[in-house]
Amino acid sequence: MKSPVALIPQLAGHLIAAGGKRLRPVMTLAAAQLCNYNGDRHIGLAACVEFIHTATLLHDDVVDESDLRRGQASANAIWGNEASVLVGDFLFSRAFQLMTADGSLDVLRILSDASAVIAEGEVLQLMTANEPTTSEEAYLDVIRSKTATLFAAATQIGAVVADRPKAEEEALESYGMNLGIAFQLIDDVLDYSADQQALGKTVGDDFRDGKVTLPVILAYRRGDDAERDFWNRTIANQDQKDGDLDEAMRLMTAHETLSDTVERARHYGSIARDALGIFPNSEVKTVLIDLIDFVIRRAY
């Protein structure tokens, strides 16, 4: 994060000091360890993964006009959108500098591909926003792109740096991708959970922004005409009044769409678990499997 331009370490440091789970870099470190990697390149590459993630968070908060991130004032709320856009660009460039210094074209390919797919996913989300008729498949495409791809890249490069056979690389990519899907599904459930406040977020942000996530998609599909009118008014037309969030949560509870979204997440979690089947048991394998449970348990 070092730079002679003081605002850069200041702004980037604010976001990083605010905490966060650091899931993605941990996944790179654990994947490399699972592959019996003995060097130290995975540490710098884990930092690259977190820098790319941090850059997308900074830009996301500008796009979403968020005031809060990780329970603290968001960078754009403190320093303005301009600084968030530019420091995001800086961190993104820094990640590519670090990867270039590392020197693996395979890692560069995986993470530049992931970055392009993430940006595509974010644009796709922007274009499909406020559309309650969005299909489950289209929604999965978005979360695969915007979230799961970086999880997949994070674990895949653990195998690449350890120079492991293609099958292990693909197993770790699959683990990351499916864990990432589960993670985002649970994140979308949590947005409607009262426990949210413990994570420093506000309940119902997605609803107020008109974001169409799986709990809403299922409620729309399972609802009657009056209910669909409700979703069309609140989500598609963004015409919301007091009590609408409560009504939305009542409908999602009645149709069990929150618990069924958790069920869907368990499905992807199972795929992630099986993907690791080709690796012998070890302490770090247990950590990676526990991580699946951790990601899904957040929903309670």
Added chain:
Amino acid sequence: MKSPVALIPQLAGHLIAAGGKRLRPVMTLAAAQLCNYNGDRHIGLAACVEFIHTATLLHDDVVDESDLRRGQASANAIWGNEASVLVGDFLFSRAFQLMTADGSLDVLRILSDASAVIAEGEVLQLMTANEPTTSEEAYLDVIRSKTATLFAAATQIGAVVADRPKAEEEALESYGMNLGIAFQLIDDVLDYSADQQALGKTVGDDFRDGKVTLPVILAYRRGDDAERDFWNRTIANQDQKDGDLDEAMRLMTAHETLSDTVERARHYGSIARDALGIFPNSEVKTVLIDLIDFVIRRAY
């Protein structure tokens, strides 16, 4: 620019179809030719340079809240800031995908370094905005970072792709850096030139934004107390009224700061010209030297 997400080619195509001089990619192509390069890698790399430039333009227009770019409605004015931020991220990622496919770690190092320096320069500019006491050196630091570094990288990679000795690489880097400084100085003069409208821009945009460029820095330093009060009110305090732009231009004319900024540009143009001295005469060398005159002549 291809992507299954329709808005990406649409938005990127809008900006690219609007024209622009395509100076930077032309510089990569010409530099490679000057180095007697016979392959075709320089074409893809020239596209990378233009993509990085396009990404920074998209983000700049969000940061500056510009409505106009290359004489057309800016992308953020048509599709909103969100789309501009994300499509900029996409083009930036795409550039790194293309470079990775090309496979030169030297090129990756030069362009990832340049990207980080550009972002630093933009943040620096943000932090020093509205400060008429900015020194000429500090201003040069900003334009070196935000503009000249990409010019330097564009020509340098022409030598890298042709696998030329370090001296030629450095000569082309110096040519690009100094041409880039001259280019930005002239750009800053043009902002106060009536001919501006021909370029699809509005006269006095920098003044209204309170941007401190060399013509203002010199006018402040050469002005008396009353004049400095004027600059402090209009630039530092952003308190502007009708007739202020005319007064600013009158002061800059009285102190000859526009013509002296062109003189400064000629100085950097001369360094750029001499940097090419180690290359034998050729048609493409004449083109690169004519480019210096073209960049400076724009001011008339």
